[in-house]
Amino acid sequence: MSLLVPAIGNQDSAQALDVSEAVFGQDFNETLVHQLVTKYLSAARAGTKAQKNRAAVSGGGAKPFRQKGTGRARAGTTRGPIWRTGGVSFAAQPRSFDQKLNKKMYKVGIRSIFSELLRQDRLAVFNDFVPSAPKTKEFLGKIKGITEGRLLIVADELTDNLILAARNLPNVAILTPISVDPVSLVYADKVIVSTTALKQIEERLA
Incomplete structure (x- = not known):
C-alpha cells in the first residue's frame, strides 16, 4: 500500500508522488518526537562552561x-x-549535554514527523525551485504563493545559485536529505521536497 504526496508548481508538470506507507503513513508518536527534538537541541549545546x-x-x-x-x-x-x-x-x-537515542528510535521519530506533515498538508513535492542565476527575485518568483510562514526546502543538491538566492530570506531554510533534522521539520510551516530528495529520504528511513 502507498500514499500520495501532493505536488505544487506548474500545473503541466506537477504530479503527485507515490511513497511508501511504511515511511509516510506512521502514527504520530508525540513522546518520541519530543525526545528526538530534545536530543537534537541538547547536542547543540556547547557545554564548555x-x-x-x-x-x-x-x-x-x-x-x-x-x-x-x-x-x-x-x-x-x-x-x-x-x-x-x-x-x-x-x-x-566542561560536559556534554548529548542524550542517548539509538538509530531505530531516531528513524521511527523522523518517520512520525514526516507522516504528520503529510497528514496536515504541510509536505509537498516541488521540482522547479532552483533558480537559473543567484538572484533572490527569481527564486521568490518560483516559490510564489508558498512563502507564507516558515518554509523548509529539501533539495537533492545544494547549488551555488540556490544557496546565494535564498540566503537573504529569513523564513526560508534549505537542506539536503542527509542533513534533514527533526527541529527544522517541526519548526517549518511548509516543507517542499524535490522528487529525487523525497526518494532518498524514503530509502534512508525504510
Missing part, C-alpha cells in the same frame, strides 16, 4: 595566620569558597 574549584586555584599551601590570638575566625587555607581568591563550590566543569 568551566570554573575553578579549590584544587585549581593557586595558594593555600600554608595556614594563612596562626590559630589563636588574632580575633579572626580560624582558617587553614586561602582556597576555600569563602575567600575572595578561593575556589568555587560545586564548580561547573
Whole structure:
C-alpha cells in the first residue's frame, strides 16, 4: 500500500508522488518526537562552561595566620569558597549535554514527523525551485504563493545559485536529505521536497 504526496508548481508538470506507507503513513508518536527534538537541541549545546574549584586555584599551601590570638575566625587555607581568591563550590566543569537515542528510535521519530506533515498538508513535492542565476527575485518568483510562514526546502543538491538566492530570506531554510533534522521539520510551516530528495529520504528511513 502507498500514499500520495501532493505536488505544487506548474500545473503541466506537477504530479503527485507515490511513497511508501511504511515511511509516510506512521502514527504520530508525540513522546518520541519530543525526545528526538530534545536530543537534537541538547547536542547543540556547547557545554564548555568551566570554573575553578579549590584544587585549581593557586595558594593555600600554608595556614594563612596562626590559630589563636588574632580575633579572626580560624582558617587553614586561602582556597576555600569563602575567600575572595578561593575556589568555587560545586564548580561547573566542561560536559556534554548529548542524550542517548539509538538509530531505530531516531528513524521511527523522523518517520512520525514526516507522516504528520503529510497528514496536515504541510509536505509537498516541488521540482522547479532552483533558480537559473543567484538572484533572490527569481527564486521568490518560483516559490510564489508558498512563502507564507516558515518554509523548509529539501533539495537533492545544494547549488551555488540556490544557496546565494535564498540566503537573504529569513523564513526560508534549505537542506539536503542527509542533513534533514527533526527541529527544522517541526519548526517549518511548509516543507517542499524535490522528487529525487523525497526518494532518498524514503530509502534512508525504510
